[in-house]
Amino acid sequence: MPGQPGNYKISGYMVAALLIILDATTGILFVPLSVVTVAGHDGWIAPLLTIPGGLYVVLVSVWLGSFYPGKTFIEYLPIILGKIIGKIVAWAYVLFLFYVFSTVVRECLALLYGTGIFRQTPHQALALLLIIATTYATASGVEVISRSIWYFSAFIIVALTLFLLGTIPFTNFDSIFPIGEAGLNTIMQSTLTPHAYRGELILLAFLFPYIKTRKEAIWGGITANLAIAGFITFNTIAAIGILGVKVASHAYYSTFYMADYIPAAGLKIVLVTIWIVAFWGKITLGQFFISNGVAQAAGLKDHRPLAWTIGILLLVFSQVFYQDTTDLFHSVPHTFPGVALFFEYLIPGALLLIAWFKAKSGKKNSSVTTN
């Protein structure tokens, strides 16, 4: 049954591809602006300093999943926290996912209009087309989602790598020196937004029951964490080296402005195409996790009847949450790190501790009973 962990299992390669699309789609776009704004030419260090945070999230997600095999994050919350508190936290996570992915829909629209690709088309028309496409995949289940993203990710990763390699001749690498001039405190402060984006790897906990083995989940998670860090760091260095600190700290879409420096014709269109596909992948995964989360929190057998309804709600929220792009780019760096601290780092860590103590005390009790 779609939405329920069934016979189809995702391989480690697919896990890496899904997580790269999930995290890097928005991370590559919006992290350079926030890190350069805070740390100036030392902003490129922040994505690298986020690697331990990403590793923590991956390991916590896999470890939690290993305690409750075959169950998703939403399903084992009531087992860890008790029925009432568990259900409250489960619904809180559903709201968290609504907030994150409505923002992602809006970020997608901000990109399409901000880069000047679309001008006259109403926002809602594009969002509606996007939601129709994501709903189709969401209703088809995890197999269709993972296979589609797997195929697309090959194209996205190769094209993005080629683009970043193409920026090398135009990058003034002297711009990133002297390294560490901003000071440790400022550099650490610049890691807040990248930590929030990297913490989205917590969605591995939602994906865990669909993965072949625990080893493949860890491998996929760690590979994705390193690849995302690499892409964002390289992109930030290119933004600083090509555009300079002043422009990079004000450019919402530095990646696309960099494309102007590379002589290849139509490069911007290629980049926008990559990002449309990547956003489709990210929103599909989000819609799947929300539909599945709502179905499991409410005790339904199937998530499919909810997929379209959730899609419409994502569309509507993306329109009412943010008045305009300025509001979006002001709100996200001022709110998302705080949200991420709780929902991506502290709560999963606390859940793991409780699950570990429960497992340990359970073993003790059973050994006492057998003795």
Add this chain to the structure above:
Amino acid sequence: MNLLILAIIIGTLAINLPYLIRTRRYSELILIIFFQSTSLVYVFDLIFKLNIPTLKQGIEAVFMPVTQLMNSFFS
């Protein structure tokens, strides 16, 4: 455009209702009606500028101070 979304929401509800009632999937029915009504409320908000509080405003009210605290910790 907002009217189109409004029509889609009502249309979806109209398509889903008979099927869910016929198959007696009442819990799904309740959830769908809840989510559809929420989106309806916010589409009316978009059309008539009612300024109904949103989830985002609640999240901002709670977590913006947390982010500020994290920032001040490093500065």
